[in-house]
Amino acid sequence: MGKPHRIAWAALDHAVITCADIEKSVAFYGGGLCMAINRLDDGRVEATFGRCKLNLQPNNRHYGPPKNAGRSWSANICLLVEHGLSHVESHLKEIGLRIEEGPVERVGAQGTILSLYLYDPDGNLIEISEYLSHAEKI
Template identity: 45%
Template sequence: MLTTLDHLVLTVADIDATTRFYSGALGMEAISFTASGGGTRHALRYGSQKINLHPAGTAYEPRARVPTPGSADLCFLTDMPLEAWQSRLAGHGIEIIEGPVPRSGATGPLMSIYIRDPDGNLVEISLPD
């Protein structure tokens, strides 16, 4: 049986802009690592997971059939009150496009706010009820 998510990949138009957004506004740790085949790659670490960043147009294999910037819909859980997130995001000039609104998560009810990253991916920040 599967137990947890280790990492996911985001195809991005601009590694630096994406890194600034996720590390600055969302507090993730920007890291670089050497891929098993060699070469430096970039990622964002949070909790015990990470997001690998692939620049659009790269030939990393294997990969999604149609890797496209802006096609993701991500939900991150938080233990910080959404009011604090609203203030933090406003301080970074990031518009909340919806919320707080009630939603259903994998393990129960959530209160969520929605924003977009530099590629237009939908990012949901959710506080479990």
């Protein structure tokens, strides 16, 4: 077998979210969360933020490996902000998006984070977080 290999993880590159209504999802991620939107010719939409992206794909459409045909899934993802979670909270409230919980302290990949939780139009749990080293403790 030999020596086990280590994987040098760097950051989230992308996540795929299946969407019941692609236009509602574009409005949520592009309008509500202010991500850049790029529409692809095959019906998918890329929502980019910083060095990461979310691939939004219409429900009941096949993309990727053949074994994905007919499958759909939901997502639970954590999106990091450098600083300014209170600004994000104010923005979400101002545009009428419901915050389910937060701000609350949680444990992130690299330490303690301060998080807000909300759901996207497809019921995916979206956690928006900031490392406490960048925020004031609650």
